[in-house]
Amino acid sequence: MKKTKTSQFFSNNSQLLIPLIAILLLIVFNLIRDPEFFSVGITTNNRGDAVLQGNLVSILNGASELVILSMGMTLVTAASGGQDISVGALAAIAGSVFVKVLKGGPAITGTSVFLAFLACCVVAMIFGCFNGSLVAFFNIQPMIATLILFTCGRSIAYWINGGATPTITSPIISAIGSFIPGIPVPTPILIVIVMGILFALLFRFTSLGLYIQSVGINQGAARLNGINAVGIKLLSFILLGACCAVAGMIGVSRLGLINHETILINIEMDAILAVAIGGNNLGGGKFKMLGSVLGAYAIQALTITLYAMKVPSTDVKAYKAVVIIILVALGSPVVKDTMSRFSKKIKSRSGTVGKEAA
Amino acid sequence: MRKRIALLLALVMVFALAFSSVAHADDLITVGIVNNPPSESGYREANVKDFESVFSKENGYDAKFSYSLKNDEQLSAARTFITDGVDYLLISAAETTGWDAVLKDAQDAGVSVFLFDRMIDCDPELFEAAVVSDMAQEGETAVNWLLAQKLDEYNVIHIQGAMGSDAQLGRTGALDEQFEAGTMKKVVQQTATWDEAEAKKITESVINSGEPFNVIYAENDGMAKGAVAALDEAGITHGVGKDVIVMGFDCNKWALRELLAGNWNYDGQCSPFQAQVISDMIQTLEDGGEIEGLNDAKQIISVEKGFDASEITEEDIDTYGLGE
Amino acid sequence: MQEDTVLTMRGICKSFPGVRALANVDFTLRRGTIHALMGENGAGKSTLIKVLTGVYPMDEGEIRIDGIDGTINIRSPQEAQNYGISTVYQEITLCPNLTVAENMFIGRTQKKSVDWKTMEKRAGELLENLGIPARPKQQLGSCSLAVQQMVAIARAVDTDCKVLILDEPTSSLDDNEVSMLFGLMRELKTRGVGIIFVTHFLEQVYEVSDYITVLRNGELVGEFTVKDLPQVQLVATMIGRDLDSLSSMKKGKASALPTDSSVYEAEGLSSTESRPFDFHIAKGEVNGFTGLLGSGRSESVRAIFGADPVTGGKVKMNGKNVKISKPLDAMKHGIGYLPEDRKRDGIIADLSVRENIILALQVIKGMTHPFSRAKAEAIADEYIRTLAIKTASSDTPIKSLSGGNQQKVILARWLLTHPQYLILDEPTRGIDVGTKTEIQKLVLQLAEEGMSITFISSEIEEMLRTCSRLIVMRDRNIVGELKDEELTQERVMHTIAGGGE
Secondary structure (H helix, E strand, O other): OOOOHHHHHHHHOHHHHHHHHHHHHHHHHHHHHOOOOOOOEEEEOOOOOEEEEOHHHHHHHHOHHHHHHHHHHHHHHHHHOOOOOOHHHHHHHHHHHHHHHHHHOOOOOHHHHHHHHHHHHHHHHHHHHHHHHHHHOOOOOHHHHHHHHHHHHHHHHHHHHOOOOOEOOOHHHHHHHOOOOOOOOOHHHHHHHHHHHHHHHHHHHOOHHHHHHHHHHOHHHHHHOOOOHHHHHHHHHHHHHHHHHHHHHHHHHHHOEOOOOOOOOOHHHHHHHHHHHOOOOOOOOOOOHHHHHHHHHHHHHHHHHHHHOOOOHHHHHHHHHHHHHHHHHHOOHHHHHHHHHHHHHHHHHHHHHHHHHO | OHHHHHHHHHHHHHHHHHHHOOOOOOOOEEEEEEEOOHHHOHHHHHHHHHHHHHOOOOOOEEEEEEEOOOHHHHHHHHHHHHHHOOOEEEEOOOOOOOOHHHHHHHHHOOOEEEEEEOOOOOOHHHOOEEEEOOHHHHHHHHHHHHHHOOOOOOEEEEEEOOOOOHHHHHHHHHHHHHHHHOOOEEEEEEEOOOOHHHHHHHHHHHHHHOOOOOEEEEOOHHHHHHHHHHHHHHOOOEOOOOOEEEEEEOOEHHHHHHHHOOOOOEEEOOOOOOHHHHHHHHHHHHOOOOOOOOOOOOEEEOOOOEEEOOOOOHHHHHHHOEOO | OOOOEEEEEEEEEEEEOOEEEEEEEEEEEEOOOEEEEEOOOOOOHHHHHHHHOOOOOOOEEEEEEOOOOOOEOOOOHHHHHHOOEEEEOOOOOOOOOOEHHHHHHOOOOOOOOOOHHHHHHHHHHHHHHHOOOOOOOOEHHHOOHHHHHHHHHHHHHHOOOOEEEEEOOOOOOOHHHHHHHHHHHHHHHHOOOEEEEEOOOHHHHHHHOOEEEEEEOOEEEEEEEHHHOOHHHHHHHHHOOOOHHHHHHHHHHHHOOOOOOEEEEEEEEEEOOOOOEEEEEEOOOEEEEEOOOOOOHHHHHHHHHOOOOEEEEEEEEOOEEEOOOOHHHHHHOOEEEEOOOHHHHHOOOOOEHHHHHHHHHHHHHOOOOOOOHHHHHHHHHHHHHHOOOOOOOOOOEHHHOOHHHHHHHHHHHHHHOOOOEEEEEOOOOOOOHHHHHHHHHHHHHHHHOOOEEEEEOOOHHHHHHHOOEEEEEEOOEEEEEEEHHHOOHHHHHHHHHOOOO
16 A cells, blocks of 8 residues: 555644644534634724734634743653643743833833843743753652742742733834734734744754654653753753743733733643643653644634633633543544544455455 | 752741841730732732731831731731730631631630631621621622613623632622613623733624624723723724723722723722721720721721723822722 | 363464564464474564454454363453463563562452452462562562562462463573573473463573474464474574574674774773773774673673763773763764663654664754754665664654664664764664674674674673673673683683682
């Protein structure tokens, strides 16, 4: 039997199947419910710019922070075999630093925004480094290690600015958080694309992917092949820190305010879920970042669908949980095995039928 | 490694000693205050500031503060205050249950207890008085204001806080009555768990569905701001005399400024200022008087306002606004 | 079914996508015999075992077992167990933190409550009966590997066991422990248990077995009694060719004459795991470390490669002082190291053959200079061809390859870096005879081309065949060095045993 290009693609990327199916089901479900659901229109916003609008835009736009965090989470999961549960808290810290720097300066200009972003990046990467050191040097289970920052991160975010919901207003900030004048696509979507390209380039022009997977699968063997396993783990946490900084900046810029208690709250769980739905092994090793990204969009699509269905507030979480249980179960090895055995049976049956016919 | 740990321990101990050795002054009224940490919310920050400024040395108090979000930590702090022999114990409890034993101890030790901001499930005999907000009252004030606008029809986007919290229950109740009575139409009622960004998404989904609406009732300022961001992106006007009425709660300064600018229409207050009321009651007790004005549950309800964009002044913002 | 047979398998067929793993294989096990199942990697031994234990369903064929009329259909390991077929694998699958008795009975009691007293008593009797030197209350983890293995066997036979499968039980045991295990096997034999013995150690087969069944390429070559099949003949049967190639190898080493110029030279080298030692190797030389397990031979070569933190000593490469404190340093100076434990330290199980091959060279090149996919594929295909690695494609995960082929991939990984000095620690352990021979030949060929190689093997025969100099270790110290005419089995044994001087 000769493998065609497409069948080979699917066998290599079979882990993408689950998030793709999830997204597809949500699309079909919504189209049946409301054929207009995904229609994208152009409206004029209150600043007088023409912008895209519709549920599709809302999903892509709203998922931005989650997508970026799940990219970083994928790396940490792959390298360390555990998850960072402090990403929400760290994004709150990063966002607070961003606000602090901007409030400290005389006026908000392009340069000051850039400097503020650099500052929050550096701070978030230092915290990422802290998490990473606990994991890499002291061999603490990632969830336990990041529990520290998870617990105190939002308090740290509070100390940075003092006030509870400091606000910043500037056309530049709203350009980051909503639309750049003249461009109808929400800026967070553009930032996600940039991040995606950056990661793609990183994997294309370095062998980081190979290193991370080697460390995640077999740290001892990776070390004996000259890979600095500690360094790689540390690096994955630092990259996740950078992702937190970008997510924090977007989160702050959307409304020009930071509420350290609620910004990106509970997003760590969604990010971990995105990695899992994307078919990545939460125990580390091989990973596909695209899977996590699709997983993140699936989660966001689910949320928006529930809002559109006007599911009662008290039931939202229960609905979400049911869908997630199904998705995660579909991706589990047990179900995968059964499915592949089942498909083999069908194939062999159709094979014998074919023979008989011949 | 071991050396480093030892060093760390030593440092911790030095700090602990430094903080615990606060001098006693005999002629002052000693007060132990158990509260939630200021980082909890803008409300709490103002609340903490209020208590720290009222219960100061200048005002004749020797106050000790303990801040925690956890009930058990609060309980042990309260016990410590009782053993330290404070005259008064002021509590804003993290949880409503589990306090009976401690309050009993306080009573036995002759410590008078005041509750503020949050009630505790216990025998009212165990405390002198409770100064609390009536969240249901806040909701009613807001809904009455909305009814007074005499709109032709009310199509309301209702964005709720974290489900089950006092503020959510109170602020939702009054509006739910209108929905049931049919005077207002519920376009959507959804929780954003106090998250601004989530509030924006909820509003977006209504806009995307094309359903008409003319009121946004958000249970705090942040969520109102999130909803407004969605309106702005969709080119829908809001504020005084515009398409959509925007209502928020908590009276953050920045939110009141939105009112002043006419971008929003209403903001309901949830007063964090209980310290002066308690201080007055303590003075009454010290002078041998009786506390008056309590309701059946031994509560004093804080006076709370609702601000209308057409009437608000800069002075109001300075007086009642929270934060910066 | 004949009187004395406990198990017959007839016409067993099993295919995997693209591979015919078993084609019409027959197998007969007699009561109270030890029956060795032999074959190269990929011959179908493990598939046959897995069919028998219900891990894989068979495509065709029939299985009969003593005491049951008609054929049986084994659908799960649990069912196999119920039919009286027990298996003890190479890796201990017990819980080291439970006691011996607990390990023997856990998961086997039908009753809800557990009577530990009775259990310990029964365990004690069983251990004594079988002559296993362990106490019921002892923690399993505190026993030696061999005893743990024996406890696993005791657990297996305590159920009503007719067929006991021992899959590579001796590969991590030393000689003493092996003979202990053999004692137990003979004891079980007298009790009427039929034992299927899978191993790579030819000598061991001849020590305990009664029958030998040889598989090759998924087909049955034949069943022999041990008397009828001399060792040389067995090897020939297994690999399906004459042994000329094997014997001709011995001459190879003479051509690899060591010169005075040392490629690598260490003085007082020590690591956290090894005591200080001196060592050198010349260009084109093949030498080896030998000694019993735990003598420090692996620890010494690990120190050379920087695999364990280096604590002292001077190292020169080609006469120049160099500092090697971690694997990457060694790799940059042209040293390669194939580790002793392939699974733990060698393969990156989930990664493809291609990625496993390029790994070391990629690391030497540095993270910022990745191989293009096309280049990596070309390299991988080249090595798959030259080393005759049996794999579906370079994209196949290495974990789905047989042990010998995995080892070849690791070898390819290091050959790709073109090392001046290659350390091979037990490259032939747990792999089939054919590949063993190939690897030994390759070693000599590489040496001829000028590579220096240190070769370690538990099988002294192999080392004598390939090495021109042997460094003998005992109790973590070098106790002797043998070369030229000193290189005889007796002499090596003597030195290891301590009568060297």
